[in-house]
Amino acid sequence: MTNVGETSVPTTTGPLAAHREHSILVLEHLVTHGPATRSELATATGLGRGAIAGLTARLIDAGVLRPAEHDPSGDGRATPLSLSAADHVLVTTLLRPDEAVATVARLSGEELARFTVPLDDPVADDEAPPAASRALDALAVALDRALARAERSEHPIADVTVLVAGAVAGAPPVVITDPLLGAEPVDVLGELRVRTPGLAAIEARLLLPVTLEPAAAAAAAAERAELPGVHDLLYLDGDTGIGAAAISGGRPLVGAHGLAVTFAHLPVVQGGVRCECGQRGCLATVAAPEIVLERAGLDTFAAGNGHDAALEELVARVGASDDRARWSWLDAALWIGRALQLVVPAVDPAMVVVGGYWSQLLGDIDTAYRSNRPTIGGGALQPVPTITAGRLGPEAALVGARRQARERLIAEPLLLAG
Structure with missing residues (x-):
């Protein structure tokens, strides 16, 4: 792994x-x-x-x-x-708030098949499995269908990548502070092996070990590929929790423990409420999507129509100057800007790329960030860095994961020997 x-x-x-x-x-x-x-x-x-x-x-x-x-x-x-390995395929899975997704794609990235499995949310009772268990069940079903499709099509599988919203740390890797799986460590790959009977047999034939990666890191790689000449980049999005990743000198900035740029858990609110991670005042407690939706009065809408639809409705209401939606969003944008004021000097990116629904409300984040910038050098640092919307939308993480898998394969040519 x-x-x-x-x-x-x-x-x-x-x-x-x-x-x-x-x-x-x-x-x-x-x-x-x-x-x-x-x-x-x-x-x-x-x-x-x-x-x-x-x-x-x-x-x-x-x-x-x-x-x-x-x-x-x-x-x-x-x-x-x-x-010789032109017929090999890449299998990529991703957990989203409403569904688990698994895709089968050629080495070029061309998608051949996609499977989506809803994250069922049964009426709460004593028999209902925990949300994390339901999410893992859905992810396993989607993965199993993708693996079966590749096998039926007689396409050898070169790589399997599992994308999650939380941080990935340790060896073997575990997922922590994940908005869908919980704050405590989860052995996602181990859970998938238990739930997906065919995975172990396929692993033995893979050209590469199974990769577990934060979705934001994959999205950052994909967005950077769209920006020739940019080697230092900070990526943010706020659709599934708060995701962030940095690329420095053209390489992912991971850190000693895999916890670099854990943007959601920057303690930005002094004396703020207790976060599920144990700290007080984390950015997640004031700007996570479920918090923004609840304060905007859209939590019931989300329960009935889905998380993604609720975020679309939020953006529409903010654009229509709905007082409650705009107040909820501007408060979140204030704290996102403050978090950027802390991270940007430490990472020093040439560009900040914003994905998800945040990209549609980018002006408010930019305004909040630039409200407290250095004035030295006649304000030379005021416009640094450029903050721009992502170009790949909700597909960024899947596109990036496939690209990274391809790069891992061609970096070792003998892996592609027939």
Whole structure:
């Protein structure tokens, strides 16, 4: 099992090790665009034809690439090359407030199938299972359906990634401070193995160990890929609890214990109410979505129509200047801005990307953040950093997880050997 920033895959050695960066360029192109000739690979990667000829020969010898059987030129120059593992797929799961989602996608990220399982909320009684148990049950059902689909389609599974809203810490990793699973540690992968009988057998055949990752970290990776030249980024969203992740120097900022940028549990309110994590005054106690919805008078609406629909209604009411909704949101935005005032100097991102429903109300967050900025240098720091809305919407975490899985695979070319 791997956590963000960790790997336990075999290391490529021998002739391919010295050409790892060039191999990654070639494999990335083939994964993204499909079969290509040596000439096309040279043009796409910027490598010389001689370098491409030698590199592709080594990749073919290692079983990573496969030449087409038909060669129009007769000397190999026009023979399309493809990945030996081109038929492999990525399985990605995600817990949301209303549902568990599992997808099957090609290595390129193209989605082949999606399964959604509602998080049932039965009438409370002594026999009803805890909310965390219901969430894990739904996640296991969605995962089982995705695994079965891949097996029926005879697509070998290269990677399984499980995305959660909470922080991921420890080895083996556990999930903590998760709005759907609770504040206490939960062995999500262990629970899924118990609930998904076929997972253990599939794990033995995976090219990579199962990855457990915060959804915000995957979303940050996806949003950064949309921003060429940006290597330092802070990502925030407020749809499933409060999620945050940072990228520094192009790499995820994880921290010694996997707890870097736990934005929801910054104690921003002095003497505030007790948070379920044990601290007082956490940002989650004043800006978590369920708090904002309740104060806006939308908790009953959420119970009847779903969490996502309630957030859409909140945004609509704020836009329509509904007094209660606007008061609830502006109070939350004030504390989000204050939390940013604490985190931005520590992380120093070039850009803050805001996802979820917060992205539709970005102006209020920006105003709250810039209300207390340094004035030194004639106010040179006032506009730093840029705060912008995410580009990928609710799909950001799934897109990012697939991208990260692909990067892990092509970083070790021998994993893709047939």
